[in-house]
Amino acid sequence: MSELPGIVIAGASGRMGQMLIRSVLESDRMRLVGALEREGHDWVGRDVGEAMGGVALGVHVFDDPLEPMAKAQAVIDFTAPEATIALSGIAAQARAAHIIGTTGMSDDQIARLEPASRHSPIVRAGNMSLGVNLLTQLVKQVAAALDEDFDIEVVEAHHHHKVDAPSGTALMLGEAAAEGRGVDLAQVRDAARDGITGARKRGDIGFSVIRGGDIVGEHEVLFAGAGERITLKHMATDRALFAKGALRAALWAQDKAPGQYDMLDVLGLRG
Ligand SMILES: NC(=O)C1=CN([C@@H]2O[C@H](COP(=O)(O)OP(=O)(O)OC[C@H]3O[C@@H](n4cnc5c(N)ncnc54)[C@H](O)[C@@H]3O)[C@@H](O)[C@H]2O)C=CC1
Numbered sequence: 216m217s218e219l220p221g222i223v224i225a226g227a228s229g230r231m232g233q234m235l236i237r238s239v240l241e242s243d244r245m246r247l248v249g250a251l252e253r254e255g256h257d258w259v260g261r262d263v264g265e266a267m268g269g270v271a272l273g274v275h276v277f278d279d280p281l282e283p284m285a286k287a288q289a290v291i292d293f294t295a296p297e298a299t300i301a302l303s304g305i306a307a308q309a310r311a312a313h314i315i316g317t318t319g320m321s322d323d324q325i326a327r328l329e330p331a332s333r334h335s336p337i338v339r340a341g342n343m344s345l346g347v348n349l350l351t352q353l354v355k356q357v358a359a360a361l362d363e364d365f366d367i368e369v370v371e372a373h374h375h376h377k378v379d380a381p382s383g384t385a386l387m388l389g390e391a392a393a394e395g396r397g398v399d400l401a402q403v404r405d406a407a408r409d410g411i412t413g414a415r416k417r418g419d420i421g422f423s424v425i426r427g428g429d430i431v432g433e434h435e436v437l438f439a440g441a442g443e444r445i446t447l448k449h450m451a452t453d454r455a456l457f458a459k460g461a462l463r464a465a466l467w468a469q470d471k472a473p474g475q476y477d478m479l480d481v482l483g484l485r486g
Pocket residue numbers: 225226227228229230231232251252253254256293294295298315316317318319340341342343344383457
């Protein structure tokens with residue numbers, strides 16, 4: 216019988232990193248072969264189980280990805296944009312799938328993933344949950360059915376530690392709305408209202424951002440017309456759902472050709 220796919224978790228000590236490690240350990244379809252943290256982090260060199268406050272697992276935390284990646288069939292990466300770009304090159308060398316949950320990447324940074332995707336599959340999504348990915352398809356459908364008499368607004372709320380805005384999910388939802396309407400999001404995006412902004416521009420897609428407490432992730436797309444409003448909403452109450460999607464992507468990617476994919480591909484939702 217062939218061995219279970221070996222998984223490396225990047226950003227091991229983070230909110231998602233720890234959730235992902237627990238999820239891999241609970242899975243009977245994959246095995247944890249390594250953990251990564253940034254250079255200088257106090258987890259580097261330690262057993263990851265002990266660093267998490269539990270029993271030793273015989274799996275160590277590295278700051279250099281080369282050694283753990285040599286044993287990996289996939290790396291699951293919820294870190295930060297520049298860390299993700301650097302890791303893409305090493306995943307490509309190892310011919311391992313790179314599952315990217317990191318958000319806040321600029322268009323230039325996303326373009327820098329392309330060389331790696333010629334050697335191994337990359338699955339990247341601003342939100343790995345089934346619910347949000349289904350919601351993008353509903354948003355696209357509603358946006359296609361309504362004209363610009365309906366103003367589209369995306370509202371998101373997250374915990375006070377989050378460093379990027381609008382969230383990756385809000386941008387996915389904005390992209391879905393723009394696609395449904397047949398416009399380029401970059402041309403209609405309005406994400407910075409403050410002061411005397413002037414009246415809302417017809418056709419714009421607006422973004423509002425809330426940061427507070429321990430909110431896991433809430434997203435609402437509002438279609439506001441004259442005398443009526445439609446709202447489509449998703450609420451995440453447990454980070455486990457993002458981890459579940461990421462593990463599913465890691466398994467799905469095992470027999471895929473090099474290239475760039477997203478969770479619509481993984482979940483078979485592309486419409
Ligand atoms: N796509 C999705 O479904 C989801 C995406 N995210 C995104 O995942 C990212 C991480 O989120 P959190 O876990 O909440 O943040 P966090 O700040 O708790 O964790 C990030 C971890 O990455 C580590 N890191 C930074 N540079 C590194 C490097 N070069 N090598 C290895 N590790 C490095 C940090 O030390 C930290 O432990 C964010 O971009 C967030 O928006 C979060 C939840 C769901």
